[in-house]
Amino acid sequence: MASVPMEQGLLLAAVLFTLGLVGVLVRRNMVFVLLSLEVMLNAAGLAFVVAGYRWGQPDGQILFIFVLTMAAAEVSVGLALLLQLHRTFKTVDIDAASRMRG
């Protein structure tokens, strides 16, 4: 059975990561920014799994589990910040919070 070349798997991970990065840079709605961050983290995990597949070791999959853990912690904090933004400024536009206090 033919196997998937590593270059193509990494290429897919790079394309997904770039899409997520473009989303983070272009979108100003914070829901979409967080969503694009999820895409980026997922692409990074995909790169780990592809590398682990290339050498037949479980390490890549274990690192994906850690990326998953980090993504869960990140999204909970990010969504709490989103709620706080909506409560303070009555908007989800991330540019509304561009000024620091202090």
Added chain:
Amino acid sequence: MNTVFYISSVVGVIATVAAITGFNAVHSLLYLIVSLLAVALIFFTLGAPVIAALEVIIYAGAIIVLFLIVVMIFNPGIEAVQREKGWLGRGMWLGPAFLAAVLVAEMVYILFRNVSVGHPAGAGPIEPAALGAALFGPYLLTVELASLVLLAGLIGAYHLGRRHDTEETRQEQHREQETETEEQRELTDMGLPR
């Protein structure tokens, strides 16, 4: 197996583009779920069935539901019902449903044709037992660190998500109490019991 990989890659990229360029949060989340399912299928073709299951359960099951709950919190009330009807109109779910149907066809093909997962090293897919042995062997310290990260996320989300007792809300509460006591005073003036 290569064709399954290519088709799911195309589906995943299309769904991701649709998710990022969308203007409706719920529609984008639907497309993101399709993208995550496509990546899960790719994990399966790459000999990682446990990771594919985790992707579906935690990413598509837990994280996206968290997103949905927050989006729903933003618009409570009667008009939210009307808006939800608009969200689930007939036209909008055709795209995600078509992409998901392609993924289902691929999964049925894998399951019923009994395609073995190709592997460069010729070792086959990595068994869950090997994954667990590595996770709780050499990576044990990292698992502990992951628990710390989750604890930090829990505390951070609790701290940021609670309603701060700001000056405005305190004044509002004070005003409410004053009006209540005035009403009670009026009631007692009229000779009614409290």
